[in-house]
Amino acid sequence: MIEKYYPDLYFDSIRHIDINILKERGIKGVILDIDNTLVPMHTLDADENAISWVAELQKIGFKVCILSNASLKRVTRFNKEMSVMAIHRAYKPAGKAFLAAAEKMGLEPESVAVIGDQIFTDIYGGNKVNMLTVLVKPIDKKEILYVRLKRHIEKRVLGRFSNVQKSGLEVRNEWKKNRLQIERSRLK
Numbered sequence: 001m002i003e004k005y006y007p008d009l010y011f012d013s014i015r016h017i018d019i020n021i022l023k024e025r026g027i028k029g030v031i032l033d034i035d036n037t038l039v040p041m042h043t044l045d046a047d048e049n050a051i052s053w054v055a056e057l058q059k060i061g062f063k064v065c066i067l068s069n070a071s072l073k074r075v076t077r078f079n080k081e082m083s084v085m086a087i088h089r090a091y092k093p094a095g096k097a098f099l100a101a102a103e104k105m106g107l108e109p110e111s112v113a114v115i116g117d118q119i120f121t122d123i124y125g126g127n128k129v130n131m132l133t134v135l136v137k138p139i140d141k142k143e144i145l146y147v148r149l150k151r152h153i154e155k156r157v158l159g160r161f162s163n164v165q166k167s168g169l170e171v172r173n174e175w176k177k178n179r180l181q182i183e184r185s186r187l188k
Ligand SMILES: [Mg+2]
Pocket: 033, 034, 035, 036, 037, 116, 117, 118
């Protein structure tokens, strides 16, 4: 089922995300990817853009949790200035890490939005636990070959996404709900 890879929302960058839509959807917390979402790939420290945007989210009252597959060292350094909740070595798209992030924020998965640049880790993972999924365009174009290959497939998925989004989303939303039960039962 290709729909399980569909994001709920798609924006050019974090700055383009319409926060009002998130509020309208009942979102109270966000899970954030680092690489190519908040900063370009391999950027060690959070930059002014990322820091101020995260601060704005917090000012609105959103809880924020970084969820990254990177190491503790990498995530700790990146998070030094913004100092938000964070989970490293998340093994995205594992549902477990997304549920752990929701728990850290004290929120139900349904009131959490996942914001990331990769369909097969951020979006698929968030969909698996019935979170609102927000895809952003990757900041950096210079990516390692492996990611470039994935992008190629992502483009094909997104091509279909725009064509069949409406009809596919109902099927997908049903799948998301059922999948959350499965992911939760795995934690017991
Ligand atoms: Mg990323």
